[in-house]
Amino acid sequence: MIMVSMNTVLFISFTLFSIGVLGVLIRRNALIILMCVELMLNAANINLIAFARHSGTVAGQAFALLVMGLAAAEVAIGLALVVSLYRKKDTVQVDDINLLKG
């Protein structure tokens, strides 16, 4: 079995997290922003699972499982909102929603 050092884990999860954050900031499609948020959650999951294994406890792994469930709930609500936006405005580009400002 290959032992992966904790710094590698942190590096990978941080890379994943940065991709997610950049995606949210750069992409203008609401669906892709949702996917990038999922990336951010999964980056955290990697940390949780790896460090739970590192310390030999299961609490972190249980936390990660719960986070997956929560991510599903979040996506369900997010997609419902995106659908209602599409019905209203025929677009899912966030740049096109600019009714409220000031």
Added chain:
Amino acid sequence: MPFAQALWESLARDSRLVTPVILLWLAGTLMLWPLGSLLLKRMPKDRWAFFTVAILLLSGWFVINTPNAIGFADMFRVDGVTKGFQILCIAAGILTVALGRQQLGALKEHSVEYYSLIIFSISGMLLLVGATDLVSIYFAVELMALCVYILVGYLRTQERAVEASIKYFLLGAFSSGILLFGISLIFAATGGTTTNLERLGQAIALAPGNQDLLVFSGVLMVLIGFAFKVAAVPFHMWSPDAYEGAPTPVTAFMSMAPKAAALAAFIRIFGTGFNGVAENWIAPLSFIAAASMILGNIAAFKQQSIKRMLAYSSIGHVGYMLLGVLAMDSQAGAQAVWFYMMTYLFMQAGAFAIVIYLQGANEGERIEDFKGLAKRRPLLAFAMMVFMLSLAGIPPLLGFFSKFYLFRLAIIEGYITLTVIALLTSAAAAYYYLNVVAQMYFKEPGEAAPPPVCICTKAIVALCSAVLLVGTAFGPWIMDWVGKIVWG
């Protein structure tokens, strides 16, 4: 099955700590349950409002009678702070239901889902204020926020409601991603051993290796996540849009209940959990507090819409309340913030009740709509004046007292510069609050005849203004009472 048995035993032992939450879950689920709605099909929809208020009152009674204890593997703690903030959240829920009944009836938008979402959201808040573990805090925050996202977009036929809910949702989900990553970094800094707030400090100290960077970035990300939730500058950009687009009762709800719950969690996390690593968050949090006071109050100057103005003013108020978090002394801080939040709740509920009343006449959105209200509805105008002056913190009203108490705590703790900024900005804030008063008293009213005032509006406005007017006379007594509640 030792595992199942242990689970059952711990549930049987600890579920008494969360009886109000279980009650709310049962009620909310039953309301959504198809059979339940079939059975009650003949019932007019707005009866659900009474049902919801009854359930909330019952859960409030349970909150008061919950024993003080820690349970669920140290993840949930009931003490004075928990109970005090739980009662605030429930009161905000009751006020919201009362505020919304009339308007939702007029829009023919009454539905079971609206009330059950409010109930679920409040159950999340009740969990959040008692949560003592980063895990339970994260899930409680999400339970609370997910329901509010839907509530903001509740009037899905209105374009601006949909837009507001999308903006709120995307930024909220983004912030919860940051919050979770921060939690995972802190978990990593402890070497993967604990997320419990009480044990965090020790675990970080014991963990091998140099963890400074992990702790710093983790604490900073948790701070950012919570700053999003309470809408503090520079993470406030969702708040004015969400406030303006949401149905007005939901706007009132958002400005009261989730803020109270998130601030309670803020105090618990930073006062208890991150107390030992204070040098990492004192400076960023001071910056956030100062920026919220300054930017929130200045941006409120040029707003035409009263909902946006109240949104920016609530950003400013959050800045003041963050002084209580900065106090480090989590008991005294919680006491001051609790008192501030309680008076804030009454001021907001009253002000929004009047905005909703004017919306019944197709106005109330813009500050100009308050023109000449003193001639048309002298009592309402007087009450609005009380709310505005109290928000501004003019001395005889309770709003002054709560500000005074919070600022005094900040001075005792040595935040002189921040207190000076708070004083200056709250003096500047008087300008835009008084602008509303001037519109009501010194401008001529329009032609339209004023609509009748519904009984709910009357009751809320009377209750809130009475509390604000009479409260100061009983100041010392109230402070004793708050002390008793919060110190448990």
